Amino acid sequence: MMLTYPKFKAATVHAAPVFLNRDATTDKVCSLIGEAARNGADLIVLPEAFIPAFPVWAAVWAPIYNHAMFRKMAANSVLANGAQMQRIAQEARKHGIFVSIGISEINPVSVGGLWNSNMLISDEGEVLNHHRKLVPTYFEKLVWAPGDGAGLKVCDTRLGKIGALICGENTNPLARYSLMAQGEQVHISSWPPIWPTEKPNPWASNYDIAAAVRIRAGAHSFEAKAFGIVSSGFMDQAMRDYLVDMDDTVAEILDNTPRSVSMFIAPNGKQIGQSLQDEEGILYGDIDIADCVEPKQFHDVVGYYNRFDIFSLTVNRTRHVPISFSPLALEDHSDADLAGQAPLDELAL
Template sequence: MPITERKYTAAAVQAAPVWFDLQATVDKAVALIQEAAANGARLIAFPETWVPGYPSYIYGSAEWDHAESKEVHRLLMENSLTVPGPELDRIRKAAAEANAMIVIGINEREDRYSRGTLYNSMVYISDTGELLGVHRKLIPTHAERMIWGSGDGSGLHVFDTNLGRVGGLICWEHWMPLTRYAMHAQGEQVHIATWPEVPELHHLASRSYAFEARSFVICVGSYLTLDQIPEEFPRREAMLAGGDFGGEPGVLLPGGSGIIGPDGDWVSGPVANSEVIVYGEIDLDRVNEEQLAFDAAGHYNRTDIFQLTVDDRPQFPALWLSEQHGSAGSVDPVRESGSSS
């Protein structure tokens, strides 16, 4: 797809979900998309697993046979998105009506195969409402492995859009050197860095990524307070065990979102300790300018010494060889949709 807009406004949505309430969180997403678009945003990014919330209680809930932990996992599954699905269709419709590209972090429930696995995913939706693709976090970090499965290479794609070549990674994927390089090698121009929250260390990773990729980075994290967790939530107190993220008293996730230029400097933000939409200008001409000195996959690379092989084929739990069953891969166009790279 040819780039038709080289200068435009991007938005990082730093907000709290409606905790573990799928329908209400989607309602809020639609309203925030409308607000950002009304303020001129053409590319709108939401934080990691924003729908229906980042489950930081896991750091205080390591007991696998704990009754409350099981209950909360059931609640998370019941309020997670399926791809495709009716809730995602509402977000796609909002993107089309707002004429804005949306990248949103979700808890994705896999209903077609295992029926019991969740993924930490980011979904790409075009400004016409087309589902471009889904990226599942390759390696859930630390205690996250209790609830999320590992993604595969089928989501490591950069998408050709009218707003440039857009891609993204989730949280600690920004410290996986080969994963970063796989994105750089696809000519990424605008990168979405999703986090649960964005303290100084995450700023460092996001700014370093921008400098290394020579791309714009929309760095986005959630804002969440203990007051926004319902009193009856079974692991409410365990949320406090997630650690001190540098927020004010009662703030579980303080945000820290902003937009970074291809030289590693802030275009706007960062902003913390409030619900806010952070806006900034994307100027794709700056990407070409910054590549004068450095191009990680181009003239500042030694392909005669180093080569990276990426297996971007979707991985399935079973492949049925008989005609009666067909192949699992033949019935899953979503995981094969990343053909734009």
């Protein structure tokens, strides 16, 4: 039987959330889904931690000043199977479009436990993959807990084989290889709007996240021979003013830190079409999975261009849970099942 290669239109979002407002941001997500679908997209990709926002405050203030921001972040984070995600899934099914979205996920058994997660939802409204960022990067550790390997999956869909990593995970060769080795053809990477590392001054070079994104996205597409879909957040005036109103000394940092970028990458590592950096919008790209074939002749790192007798990789995809009960314990304490919560395996999707 001859292989067939899907062709489809994808949409990548470069936008700001309604800052730290999960319900209003969910409204915006649903609006963006509808817009992308009306423009013929079969897949829409939204930025890292889009609901409710990326915690840039953890970079600009010491931890002792961030308790109120953390409480607000936790209050506006979402359950992986909560009302906001159910609404987005319904919107995906309504429009017949796949949706990839970054969320700040709240732990169902901890009011202050958060993960940086990415959800891939099918065009029928089913959750295909639920990935928690393996290692929060630098100041992100003050907000999010480490994830696990359960979401290191490539999903075989009518659009092709889709995988996703969050922000700095795209620097991790083993995480990237684990997706390549599952036949990844479309790689989604999601990013924050800015990533401050230095106060602006003539002697220090602040982290140029746009340059870093281009390097990593291009490298992965070139190595995997896969399409890259890059979606970064955007810091709008409302987000900037919210933070500056709390402390006007951060204005210089926020105004002079390089902005991130959204774009498409071909399997040869080259950018497709235009990019978005300094304004909100949706980019569209045409993807033909057949374009992944020819580059595999040159170096196929999960095929002939490897030495499996020398190198090996084992990935633990066990979902982490805080407690497990023996059958006897469950029987003895059936009335105390986490205060009426659903079983953890259901909550973790």
